[in-house]
Amino acid sequence: DQQVKQNSPSLSVQEGRISILNCDYTNSMFDYFLWYKKYPAEGPTFLISISSIKDKNEDGRFTVFLNKSAKHLSLHIVPSQPGDSAVYFCAASASSGNTGKLIFGQGTTLQVKP
Amino acid sequence: DADVTQTPRNRITKTGKRIMLECSQTKGHDRMYWYRQDPGLGLRLIYYSFDVKDINKGEISDGYSVSRQAQAKFSLSLESAIPNQTALYFCATSDLGQGGQETQYFGPGTRLLVL
Numbered sequence: 665d666q667q668v669k670q671n672s673p674s675l676s677v678q679e680g681r682i683s684i685l686n687c688d689y690t691n692s693m694f695d696y697f698l699w700y701k702k703y704p705a706e707g708p709t710f711l712i713s714i715s716s717i718k719d720k721n722e723d724g725r726f727t728v729f730l731n732k733s734a735k736h737l738s739l740h741i742v743p744s745q746p747g748d749s750a751v752y753f754c755a756a757s758a759s760s761g762n763t764g765k766l767i768f769g770q771g772t773t774l775q776v777k778p
Numbered sequence: 779d780a781d782v783t784q785t786p787r788n789r790i791t792k793t794g795k796r797i798m799l800e801c802s803q804t805k806g807h808d809r810m811y812w813y814r815q816d817p818g819l820g821l822r823l824i825y826y827s828f829d830v831k832d833i834n835k836g837e838i839s840d841g842y843s844v845s846r847q848a849q850a851k852f853s854l855s856l857e858s859a860i861p862n863q864t865a866l867y868f869c870a871t872s873d874l875g876q877g878g879q880e881t882q883y884f885g886p887g888t889r890l891l892v893l
Contacts (some may be wrong), residue, residue: 670820
């Protein structure tokens with residue numbers, strides 16, 4: 665049972681435009697959400713996170729939106745740059761129980777065309 | 779220098795062989811994790827450890843074992859490798875954040891091929 669889903673395997677956008685990556689989850693106990701970026705031959709690197717007490721968190725060109733009622737989060741990249749081309753994973757965890765375990769989505773490959 | 783290192787970076791082995799993947803970290807974190815990544819499946823947790831005396835199974839621990847030799851070192855072993863263990867393996871570390879929320883930091887990965 666996939667608790668965190670990224671239904672779009674790939675996304676292609678033009679440089680300078682907005683990239684929107686989506687993620688859905690099913691477990692209502694999740695209260696912390698993260699986005700990771702992964703380049704080929706490298707490990708995932710932390711990008712941005714959001715707690716369930718917020719509905720938006722912004723860091724430079726990256727903004728994450730959380731819609732708890734829809735169990736949906738999205739990552740917006742504005743403006744998109746060719747260097748943003750990578751695989752993006754969303755992940756979720758439930759702080760209750762203090763396990764810290766992250767559940768990852770399948771990933772979305774973003775291609776930003778010059 | 780990288781905060782989380784993994785050795786080897788690439789490994790080819792044969793079915794039935796025992797192999798060990800090593801992970802070291804200089805971040806001073808107590809928590810360490812092993813994941814595998816398969817195409818279309820994201821990252822799945824194999825084992826995790828919250829300190830030297832603590833080892834826990836993840837969602838796909840069958841066929842694997844781990845050893846936490848020190849706070850900075852966490853190794854993953856395949857006792858008898860099989861072809862469906864061909865995957866990309868990642869080690870991660872974290873420190874418990876506020877409210878139980880934590881961010882994990884990943885090593886560069888080990889690409890394993892079992893023939």
